[in-house]
Amino acid sequence: MPQPATADDLALLDAYWRAANYLSVGQIYLLDNPLLREPLRAEHVKPRLLGHWGTTPGLNLLYAHMNRAIRQRDLNALYVTGPGHGGPGLVANAYLEGSYSEVYSSLGEDVDGMRGLFRQFSFPGGIPSHVAPETPGSIHEGGELGYALVHAYGAVFDNPDLLALCVVGDGEAETGPLAASWHSNKFLDPRRDGVVLPVLHLNGYKIANPTVLARIPDDELASLMRGYGHTPHFVVGDEPSAVHQELAATLDTVLDDIAAIKADPGSKRPAWPMIVLRTPKGWTGPKEVDGKQVEGTFRAHQVPLAGTRTDAGHRAQLEEWMHSYRPEELFDADGRLVPELRALAPEGTRRMSANPHANGGRLLRDLAMPDFRNYAVEVEKPAASTSAATAVLGEFVRDVVARNDDRFRLFGPDEVASNRLQAAFEVTDRAWNATVIDGDDHLAPGGRVMEILSEHLCQGWLEGYLLTGRHGLFTSYEAFIHIVDSMLNQHAKWLKTTLGIPWRAPIASLNYLLSSHVWRQDHNGFSHQDPGFLDHVINKKAEIVRVYLPPDTNTLLSVGDHCLRSRHYINVIVAGKQPQLTYLTMDQAIAHCIRGVGIWEWAGNTEGEPDVVLACAGDIPTLETLAAAKLLREHCPELEVRVVNVVDLMRLQPASEHPHGMSERDFDALFTPDKPVIFAFHGYPWLIHRLTYSRSNHHNLHVRGYKEEGTTTTPFDMVMLNDLDRFHLVMDVIDRVPALGSNAAVLRQRMEDARLAARRYTREHGEDDPAISGWTWE
Structure with a gap:
C-alpha cells in the first residue's frame, strides 16, 4: 500500500526539483562553468539566449512527484508535455534519470557531460528548444499548441496498464483542438484502455497576455472540468514546501481513485480525476529585473535575464539565481547527481524518459493481414463493369480490424459509413462511453472505430496511437482534411527528424483515405470541393510522403494493402466511393501499382x-x-x-x-x-x-x-x-x-x-x- 510522503520524502523531492531547475537554467544560459565553481564570466554565457523558462519549473515539479508515484506503485507512465517549449525541463529530467546519457553517450553524467548538455541546447549543431524527437521519453513536440491531450489519449487506447500524465498549459487550453480534446474521455474504455491524468497547469500568462482559465473563479473552472466529465483537484500556491506537501497528497488521492476505477469500472462512465496546478510563472527565478516584476508575470515566459553576456548586473543576477538551487548539495565533485537523489528516479523502463511506449517503433508488431487478392472484383473486359472501390476496400479493412483487435483502429469524423467502409461494423462498433439510447447504431465502449466530428481529434488520436507502436487508417472527406494541415506538418517534421536519430525506431505509417472527393461532391456543392491537400502534402520531405490515386477497385486494394504494411510514411490515398468502371484484373492491378x-x-x-x-x-x-x-x-x-x-x-x-x-x-x-x-x-x-x-x-x-x-x-x-x-x-x-x-x-x-x-x-x-x-x- 503506497505510503503518504514524509517530511524527509518531501525534502528529497525538493532537492530533486532544484536539480532539475538548475539544469534547466544552465541549458538556457551557459556555455561553460556548468557547476559555477568559478565566478561567472561573459565567455561562460551563450551569445544567443533562446528557450522558455516560465513553464519549466512547474513541469519539473510534476516530473519529480510522478517519479515518487512510479516507484511506490510500479506505474507504467508517459509524460506528455503540452507546453513543449519547456524543453529544458524534460531534457534535464532525462539527464537526471540517466537515460539521456544512455542514448547520447558523449554526454556522460559528469562535469564534462553537463557542460555538453548545456552547450547543445538551442545551439547550432545541437538540439531544439522544444520537447523535440531528440528528447528521450517524448511523443509530443509541443511546438504547435493544442494537441497534448489528444495525443495522450491516442497513446493509452489499447494500452490498459499505461498512464499518461498530460500537462496542459493554460495558453494551450485556449485552443479549439484542446477544448474538444476534453471529450476524449467519452471514448475511453476503462477495461481495455489505459488512463490519462490531465494536469491543467495555470501559471497565469502566455507570451504577453493573461490566460483565460487563470482569470476565472475556481468554482467556475471546477464546473467547467466537471462538465467535461472530470473530477477536479486543485493544488495552489507559491511557497515550495506547502506546494510539495499538497501536490504529493493530491497525487496520491487521484492515483488511488484511478486504481479503484480500473479495479471496478462499473456500468457508468467514470468521472476520471484531473488536477489543476496553479503556481507562479517563472517560479524560483528572478523576482525582479531592471526594476520590473518578472516572477509571476508574462516577463518570465522566455529568458528573464536577456542581457547576461553583456550586462554585468544581469550576469550577477544569473549567478545568484543559479546558486539559489545550491548545486553543491545536488552534485558531487565529479558533477554526478548525489546518490540519495539518484535513488529517487525509477529504474530501467519505468523511467518516463525510457518508457518504450515513447519510442513506439520498438513495440511495433506487424499487422496480421488478410490476402487483399481475395477481395478482387472480376474484370472480364476493361471499362465494361462497375464497382464501388471504397466499399470493397471496406470488406478488406473489416478483416484487418478483426485480426488485429489490439493494434489497429479506424478513425474518421462521422464519415466511416459515408465513405463506404461500413463493413467494419460487421466485426466491431464505434467506440463510445457516453449514454446509449434505442436506435443508436453500433456504439460500445470497446469499439475499434473512432468517430467524432473533429478532424483534429481523429488526427491526434491516430498520431498518439501510431507513436506508441500501433497502426491505423484515417478516412475523411477530401475537402475537409485541410482542417489538419498543420497537424500533418508537425507529424511530418517528427518523422523526418526521427529518420536521423538512431535510437528512434520507425513507426507505422499515417494513412489517409480521402473519399467523397472533389469530382463527386456535385450534390453538396462548392463548399465540399477542394483537392488541395495533395499540394500541401507534396511540400513535405520526399523521404516521408507518398500520394496514390488508384483508378479502380483492384488498384485501390493493392495500394491499401501496401500502405497498411508500410513504415514511417505519410500515405495519402484518394479514391471515389461511388460505383465506377473497373479496368484492371487483380494481377494487372498489382503490376500497375508496383510500377506506379x-x-x-x-x-x-x-x-x-x-x-x-x-x-x-x-x-x-x-x-x-x-x-x-x-x-x-x-x-x-x-x-x-x-x-x-x-x-x-x-x-x-x-x-x-x-x-x-x-x-x-x-x-x-x-x-x-x-x-x-x-x-x-x-x-x-x-x-x-x-x-x-x-x-x-x-x-x-x-x-x-x-x-x-x-x-x-x-x-x-x-x-x-x-x-x-x-x-x-x-x-x-x-x-x-x-x-x-x-x-x-x-x-x-x-x-x-x-x-x-x-x-x-x-x-x-x-x-x-x-x-x-x-x-x-x-
Missing part, C-alpha cells in the same frame, strides 16, 4: 511512337481520358494515341528529388521527349507542372484539373465546369497536334456542340445524359 505508372495498351492504338499522349491520374480523370481516347479512335483513326495512367503521383518527379521518382530516360520513354501530352489530373493542374517542371518535354505538357469551378450540379457538369470532360480533352488534342489542325475543325466543333448538349440535358432533366453517365468502353 504505365501504358494502358488496350486504350491506345499504337505500340510505337505516338502522336499524342493522353495521361491521367485519379478515377474521374481516368474515366474522362478513356472516353476521350475512344472518341479519337472513332473520329481520328489515323492518330497514334498512347494512354498513360499514373497511380503513384511521386513517380512524376525526377529520381533525384524523390525515392519513387523516374529517371529522365524512363520518363521520356513513357511521355516522349517531344510529343504533346494532355494530362487529366484529379487536383489542381499546377501541381503536375511543379512535379515535372524540369522534364525535357515539359513545354509540351498541358494539364487539365480542378480550377476552382464548382457548384451543386451533376457529376458530368462538374467536370465540364473545369474543362476536364472528354469532349474538352479531345479539343485539347486537336489544338496541340500539328498534324490535325484545320483538318479536324469539324470534329472540334462537334465536341463543342456535345458539351452544349450535355449541359442542356442536365438543365432539362436534372441528371446527366445516360449516354454519358452509363458510358463504357464497349
Whole structure:
C-alpha cells in the first residue's frame, strides 16, 4: 500500500526539483562553468539566449512527484508535455534519470557531460528548444499548441496498464483542438484502455497576455472540468514546501481513485480525476529585473535575464539565481547527481524518459493481414463493369480490424459509413462511453472505430496511437482534411527528424483515405470541393510522403494493402466511393501499382511512337481520358494515341528529388521527349507542372484539373465546369497536334456542340445524359 510522503520524502523531492531547475537554467544560459565553481564570466554565457523558462519549473515539479508515484506503485507512465517549449525541463529530467546519457553517450553524467548538455541546447549543431524527437521519453513536440491531450489519449487506447500524465498549459487550453480534446474521455474504455491524468497547469500568462482559465473563479473552472466529465483537484500556491506537501497528497488521492476505477469500472462512465496546478510563472527565478516584476508575470515566459553576456548586473543576477538551487548539495565533485537523489528516479523502463511506449517503433508488431487478392472484383473486359472501390476496400479493412483487435483502429469524423467502409461494423462498433439510447447504431465502449466530428481529434488520436507502436487508417472527406494541415506538418517534421536519430525506431505509417472527393461532391456543392491537400502534402520531405490515386477497385486494394504494411510514411490515398468502371484484373492491378505508372495498351492504338499522349491520374480523370481516347479512335483513326495512367503521383518527379521518382530516360520513354501530352489530373493542374517542371518535354505538357469551378450540379457538369470532360480533352488534342489542325475543325466543333448538349440535358432533366453517365468502353 503506497505510503503518504514524509517530511524527509518531501525534502528529497525538493532537492530533486532544484536539480532539475538548475539544469534547466544552465541549458538556457551557459556555455561553460556548468557547476559555477568559478565566478561567472561573459565567455561562460551563450551569445544567443533562446528557450522558455516560465513553464519549466512547474513541469519539473510534476516530473519529480510522478517519479515518487512510479516507484511506490510500479506505474507504467508517459509524460506528455503540452507546453513543449519547456524543453529544458524534460531534457534535464532525462539527464537526471540517466537515460539521456544512455542514448547520447558523449554526454556522460559528469562535469564534462553537463557542460555538453548545456552547450547543445538551442545551439547550432545541437538540439531544439522544444520537447523535440531528440528528447528521450517524448511523443509530443509541443511546438504547435493544442494537441497534448489528444495525443495522450491516442497513446493509452489499447494500452490498459499505461498512464499518461498530460500537462496542459493554460495558453494551450485556449485552443479549439484542446477544448474538444476534453471529450476524449467519452471514448475511453476503462477495461481495455489505459488512463490519462490531465494536469491543467495555470501559471497565469502566455507570451504577453493573461490566460483565460487563470482569470476565472475556481468554482467556475471546477464546473467547467466537471462538465467535461472530470473530477477536479486543485493544488495552489507559491511557497515550495506547502506546494510539495499538497501536490504529493493530491497525487496520491487521484492515483488511488484511478486504481479503484480500473479495479471496478462499473456500468457508468467514470468521472476520471484531473488536477489543476496553479503556481507562479517563472517560479524560483528572478523576482525582479531592471526594476520590473518578472516572477509571476508574462516577463518570465522566455529568458528573464536577456542581457547576461553583456550586462554585468544581469550576469550577477544569473549567478545568484543559479546558486539559489545550491548545486553543491545536488552534485558531487565529479558533477554526478548525489546518490540519495539518484535513488529517487525509477529504474530501467519505468523511467518516463525510457518508457518504450515513447519510442513506439520498438513495440511495433506487424499487422496480421488478410490476402487483399481475395477481395478482387472480376474484370472480364476493361471499362465494361462497375464497382464501388471504397466499399470493397471496406470488406478488406473489416478483416484487418478483426485480426488485429489490439493494434489497429479506424478513425474518421462521422464519415466511416459515408465513405463506404461500413463493413467494419460487421466485426466491431464505434467506440463510445457516453449514454446509449434505442436506435443508436453500433456504439460500445470497446469499439475499434473512432468517430467524432473533429478532424483534429481523429488526427491526434491516430498520431498518439501510431507513436506508441500501433497502426491505423484515417478516412475523411477530401475537402475537409485541410482542417489538419498543420497537424500533418508537425507529424511530418517528427518523422523526418526521427529518420536521423538512431535510437528512434520507425513507426507505422499515417494513412489517409480521402473519399467523397472533389469530382463527386456535385450534390453538396462548392463548399465540399477542394483537392488541395495533395499540394500541401507534396511540400513535405520526399523521404516521408507518398500520394496514390488508384483508378479502380483492384488498384485501390493493392495500394491499401501496401500502405497498411508500410513504415514511417505519410500515405495519402484518394479514391471515389461511388460505383465506377473497373479496368484492371487483380494481377494487372498489382503490376500497375508496383510500377506506379504505365501504358494502358488496350486504350491506345499504337505500340510505337505516338502522336499524342493522353495521361491521367485519379478515377474521374481516368474515366474522362478513356472516353476521350475512344472518341479519337472513332473520329481520328489515323492518330497514334498512347494512354498513360499514373497511380503513384511521386513517380512524376525526377529520381533525384524523390525515392519513387523516374529517371529522365524512363520518363521520356513513357511521355516522349517531344510529343504533346494532355494530362487529366484529379487536383489542381499546377501541381503536375511543379512535379515535372524540369522534364525535357515539359513545354509540351498541358494539364487539365480542378480550377476552382464548382457548384451543386451533376457529376458530368462538374467536370465540364473545369474543362476536364472528354469532349474538352479531345479539343485539347486537336489544338496541340500539328498534324490535325484545320483538318479536324469539324470534329472540334462537334465536341463543342456535345458539351452544349450535355449541359442542356442536365438543365432539362436534372441528371446527366445516360449516354454519358452509363458510358463504357464497349
